Every structure is written in C-alpha cells, then in structure tokens.
Amino acid sequence: MTLQAQERPLGAAGGTYCVPAAVLDNLAARVRACGLFLMLLDKDGSVVWHDPQAAMFFHRYVLPLVQYGDPTDPGLVERIRKLGANSSVTAWNTFPGVILAVFPCVERRQIGGFVVLAGRSVDFNLSEEVLRVCSRLGLDAAWLRQQAEELIAYNDQAIQRQARLVTGMLEDQMRLAGLASELNSLSGHLANAYEELSLIYQISGGMRINRPANDFFKQACLDVLEVMGVQGLGVALSGETLPGHEPLLYGALSLPPGTVHRLAEQLIPMLRERKGPLLVNDLVADKSLDWLAKHVHQLMAVPLQRQDMVMGCLFALNKSGGDFDSQDSKLLNSIANESAIYLENAILFDDAHGLMMGLLHSLTSAVDAKDAYTCGHSERVALLGRQLSLEAGMGEAFGERAYMTGLLHDVGKIGVPESVLQKTGRLTPEEFEQMKKHPAIGARILQDIKQISDLIPGVLHHHERYDGRGYPAGLIAENIPLMGRIICLADCFDAMTSNRTYRKAMPLEVALTEIRRCSGTQFDPSLTEAFLRIGAEKFRQLLAANPGRVRHLGELQQGLRCA
C-alpha cells in the first residue's frame, strides 16, 4: 500500500473540530510567519486539520510522518494518548530533523483534541534517518535540504516558548468565538422579543371595546399566524363567555367539518383542569387527542383567563419546520393574556348594555301594561324610528338612539290616569290636557339616567307639529329636535295602522296616503320623503314585529356594538 493511496481529505469543509475553523486559520497564519506549522489532531491522534498554506518542507515531509507515523518510531500516537487535560506544552523530537510541540485542547475539562506545532529542528541534516524517510516518501533529499534551509531552525526551548504563546492566543480566540456565538444567539432572542413586542403593540391597538369579538380575534389570529409560522391558529370561547360564539380557525390548514368544534369542546375543559397551557408535539403518542392525529400532528393551546376563570382558549396547530417550544408558548401566552383583557372588558360592556336595555324594555312593558290596546306600540315605533333614521342617512349609531327613543317615547303615560288612557269615547278638554302632559312626564322620568339623557328631546317633542300647532312647546319646523320629528312620524303611522278602541286599523296604503297628505303641516317634508321610500314590504315586516317581548340577547349585543 502506498502512502498516496491512504491519503484522505483533511480539514474538509463542513467538519466540526474542537477549535472552530476560523480560529485555526487565524492561528495558522500567525505561526506560519514564525516558520512553524500548525496541525489539529483528534483525541486518537489522527490529523483532522492542518495549515493548507504551509511550506513544502512541512507539507511533503512532516505531515505524512505525523499522519502515518515513522515505522521505526510509531510512538507519537502512544505519547499523545498519554497526555492529560492538564498537560503543559511538551516538545518532542519524534521524527528526524523535526521538532514538535504538543498541547491538549480542553473543552469543559475534557480533551477535545491536540494542537501540534512543528518546526525544523536545529539538528536537521541529511542523516541516515532523514534519507531513509525521503526514500520512503519518494522525496529528493537534496531538494528537502534546500527547503529546510529556508526555514527558521528551532530547538526545544524556542518551540516551547512559541507554543506557549499559541496556547494563550488560542484561549483568547476561543473566548472570542464563544462570545460571538453567544452574541448571535442573544441577537436571535432579541429579534424574537422585538417581534413579540411589536405584535402585542399591534394587538393592543386593536382592543377597542365596541369592536365585535370575532373581528378582534380574527385580526389577532392572522397577526400571530405570520409571526409564529404555524399552519392554523384558532380561538374558542365557552358558551357562558359569549353565547352563540362559533370556534374560529385561520391559516392554511383545512380540517373536515366539525373538527374545530369537537376540538374546542375538548380543549376548554382540558385547560380548566390543567390550569396552564397545553403543548403536544406528538398527537399520535398523546392518547387524549389521538382522534385528531389524522389531521394535526402538533398542538399548543393556552387559556384565555381572568383570575381563575377560563373563558376560552387560543390554539395553534402544526408548527412549520420543528416542534413547538417554550418561545412559542411564551408568545401565545402573552397574546392570550392581552386578548383575555379585551374579552373581559367586552363582556362587562355587553353586560352593562344588556342590563340597560333590559331596564328600558321593563319600563316600556310597564306602560304597555297600563294601556293594553297599545301593546307592542312602543316596540314598533322603535323599529320604525330606526328604519326611518337609516333611510334618511343618519347612520347606525343614530338609528340605535332612535330605537331607544321609540321604546321610551310614551313612558310618561305611567303618570296619566288609567281612566283617561283607557277611555273608549272622546276625551273631554280636561282629559286631553292630562293626556298632553305625558311627554313632559316621560322627560322627567328619564332625566336622572345620564346615559340616556340624550334621548329626552325626542321623548319631550314627539307630539310637536311641523307647522307649530303641536305640543308641549309648539315648536316650528327645524326648531323641533330631529329625533322628535322622527318619532312623531313613526308614532302616528303605527297609531293609524293599529286597531284602537274607537276605530279599526287603516290599511297600509291608506295610512301612507295620509302621511303624504300631512307632509309639511304635521310632518317634516324631507323626513316624509325618506319615510315613503321605505316601501310597503318593509313596513309589513316592521309592523308584524312581535310585540311585548325582549329581543334575543344576541341580537341585542349586535345592535349595541353600533351604539
């Protein structure tokens, strides 16, 4: 077997040594300038790296000797193996005409390998041994001597001195390399922290209380989806938290129908029980959710909670390129905490409004109870008032105020004697005076509730006439508050189309003709125009509205979002 055939690539790119390649390059350049040759040996004494730019003497003569040994003195590997982690620099004259300095590379108190410095010995001459090696390696002895003479000659002490310098340099360089990699890792963590912080800023910015919950969660999910690199991000809320809420899932992952529901139903109790986030990187192995394993392999879920109450959860499915780690769980937790604050506030907001609307409807029911014939009238006036506002281009928020004014417009009838309210015949002038007091009584009833004090003008002036012949103030045209003009139209229209004790309901078309006839005298002409645009179909729908019943809570919440 020739030596050439045994040669293998040394210090091949991509290899990892106990000393980073960049450090070796740097050190090799320095020792090269001193006429020395740098090699790195592994624990077993095999050369794993050497200075690729070293002088010919080292490349052709020293390197093969270190690599394959001198048959007459195979002791280098043996000697190296005897070195301990604490061995200091040792100089050896193992090979003829060469002087070696060896010291161990220690990493966490373990020998990772050995650094070998080789120099031309002061004793180099064409001795018998050198000639023998030359012939074995196929080298021309005269050429070798010529190469050797160009190099600095070293004795034991000189090479040991150099080697000690190199030890110090190596330590410094290793420390620098360690710091650089630490810096890189810290920068990576910092980049993640920035990402997280900017995401939380973004989500907090979207926490307007009157924003529909689905809208808020959709945006939050889409934002997190991008930052986390997961295939699916979803939110599930418990039935008590937000009645009628459907679990949502965003992202590229598509699941069979019903899967998200089933997952949501299972996750919320699981999170309640474990009182912390759930992280499963192998759904097949985890028996509790193995039915899901066909579609999802990794899952992370964190609770949306305030104090000890789990209101729902955020869940992430299938992390692209890797497992969920503590970084991901920290991020999703931060988002969940932010979202929980939003959710709790949104629920309080809904509760407060639900309470207020409930009270308003109770007031309305109290009026209706006194005057059975007008049952459902307030609700219909409310609906008509809202529709007219929208038709006249006042916007959703105004429409909701019109709805509430409509509900309350007759609340003052509580203060009118039942004998007057329920009289079947014509009212006497005295009775009529009593009846005319109900707008003012209504205004007084409402004045102490500051949240609805803006409804008072509409209640107080819903019997004014455009030509000024109405009551209580006899205001003319635009001097009548807009809400009063709107409720007046809605009120009269519903009265005409309802059965009363003293007459039967007018057909819809007749009532509309009557409204048109009174435009400019009783009613605001431009509002009348808008009112007539509503159309017969819509009117039938509005007038058929089920009276005397509080609307479904969900519908209420939806309506209130606009308020």
Next chain:
Amino acid sequence: MAAKKILVADDESHILHVVSLKLRNAGFEVLTAADGQEALELAQAQRPDLLITDYHMPQLSGLELCQKLKQDPATAGIPTIMLTARGYQLDPKDTQESGIARMLSKPFSPRNLLTAVNEVLLEAAA
C-alpha cells in the same frame, strides 16, 4: 447575482445586532455604523444598495444623513428606511425630499423590516 449591500446605522448596538442578524440570515451583505458621520463615510466609500438608519443618532441625525447623501449624485439614489421612536412623526416634506422610502417605529418587528427591505429594493430596481 451578488448579494445586495445594506448599510445599517444606529447608535444602539443591540439594534445593529438584531438587524444585521436578520439581514445576513436572509442573504444580504451588511455594513454597520454606530453614528451618522460613520454612516455617511461608509455610504460614500461603499455605495450600499439600501440604508437603514435610526433617526436619533449622535454627530449626524438620520435625517441629516439622508439629506447629505441626497446632495451627492453618487449617493443620491440610495433608498432609505428610517427607524423612529414610537409616535414620532417626521414632516412629510422632509421624508419625500430625502429619499426616505419607509418609516418603522421602534420597537419594530424584524420580520416587517425584512419585508420592507425587500419591497424597497424591488421598488428601487423598477
């Protein structure tokens, strides 16, 4: 195609590290400067394809840096992404006249910064 060269200027070294890491990982060549004056000299010597600079810097502010670069025909075409404190607004006139293509407020998302870099380079190439 040679890697695009990006100059990052900020007096806060952690910003330099975070931005460099993100950009290098995305295959860009990154130069860094710790103040406006150093950034100006580097930009003149190295002609980067893009400048990312903080607004508040010693010696030369980010805006002054952009204005100086704009005055020299050799560096006038370098598009800039400006980093500012949250809530800080630059005069739109200054922004337009100084070649500032994007503004990001700190703490910014490194991911968004990378998106902005790619967009601005694409716009500059068009």
